[in-house]
Amino acid sequence: METLGDRMRLQVQSQTNTLTPRLEIRNLRRRFGNRQVVDDVSLSLQSGKVTCLLGPSGCGKSTTLRMIAGVDMQDSGEIYVDGNLICDTVFRVPPERRQIGLMFQDFALFPHLSVCDNVAFGLKGSKDAKRARVQELLAKVNLGWAIDKFPHVLSGGEQQRIALARALAPRPRIMLMDEPFSGLDNRLRDGIRDETLAVLKEEDTAVLLVTHEPEEAMRMADDIALMRNGRIVQQGAPYNIYNAPVDKQAVAFFSDIN
């Protein structure tokens, strides 16, 4: 039986959970040679939400993502997950222990492994338990029938959905997606964006989606961080950013959407 005390404790817990961001980066900087590629970037992400890091090619989006993933190291700044420090300039949790799922445009499936083995790749446990988790995820991306197929018999869009299932299989706390749809043809892209969004929303994960396409950000984001020359120049809900761009450059950047 749940007592009133239990319920109040649960409520307090869930309030604390919504207050502590799943991912927080503070004052991240990265320089290559004499170029300040990431210049004092701060962001916080909540679980169950999609934040888009949106900006033109070369503005520092992928570099920011690589530091969060732990495959590149910042010159200064800190990264926190659920309020715990995972990386500053002296302390560093290795990439494989960050519980981060990755999806990149050219992040191919393993051609010599079946769909089942691809999706189960990062999983531990018994064969049956792994297959059950794979089945659950394939059902979500409507590819249950493909479990024993090999990647080469699947279309680009189907492979992309398998890659999503693979990234989500170990229940990552954070999903980092770097232009994941840019390799797909236009006809497929909208459908896959919507489906990806629906799947992501069911998982307890915070999503950071990198894109240079305003339209994609408007379609998928709960929150947009507009980046230019290594800095975040504006952040907010898509509607607000679209209707009140911070300056002329932001107006021009959004003007391609019709």
Ligand code: ADP
């Ligand atoms: P975006 O993902 O927004 O297109 P990137 O983060 O990939 O931008 O790159 C930002 C800038 O940093 C680019 O000019 C790129 O050439 C440069 N850059 C990225 N990685 C390196 C590196 N390892 N060494 C030198 N320059 C780099």
Ligand code: MG
């Ligand atoms: Mg990039």
